[in-house]
Amino acid sequence: MAVGADRSGPTVLGPDSAGTFEGFGADVRVTLGGTAPTDPALPLPALITGLLREQAGARSASVRLLAPDTPAEESRRLGESLAAESTGLLVLADGTNCSDERSPHPPDERAGQLDEQIRTALAEVDTNRLRDLDPRLCAELGVEGRAALQVLPGVVAASGGTWRGELLYSATPHGVTYHVATWTRQP
Structure with missing residues (x-):
């Protein structure tokens, strides 16, 4: 899924x-x-x-x-239901699209801080940081996948246990920030 x-x-x-x-x-x-x-x-x-x-x-x-404007609580509830249905989940989302001169939109000084919030959340399995993503700020800075990221706190809550995150990639190669991470539930 x-x-x-x-x-x-x-x-x-x-x-x-x-x-x-x-x-x-x-x-x-x-x-x-x-x-x-x-x-x-x-x-x-x-x-x-x-x-x-x-x-x-x-x-x-x-x-x-999900619609990009899906409320965080609705995303979390979806995550809870997906935890019961799936053995693995691929979450596809993006970072900001206004970080530098190569970006499709004019650079915005807030982009770096938002990308750092997402990067840290993914690396540390910090569901609070994902839950706290501001929908309006994400929309302004091009984080169209915010709703998908906010599914993860529901998955973790419903699955329980201890989770380990590993950030595999985080960069802005073509003006859009991309993060790749894996989350693994520990036995």
């Missing part, structure tokens, strides 16, 4: 979904597991899920898309 945010949400895309990265400059076709015709408007979180599904050799995947 994967969770992301997109203006087409809330919706669930199943294994019968397929799309292409052609709109991003590469005609790479991906599917969530079926043989459906290519949907040129398949949202980016679903495209990335399809690409990762194929690379991992998984048979199929589903993507739950």
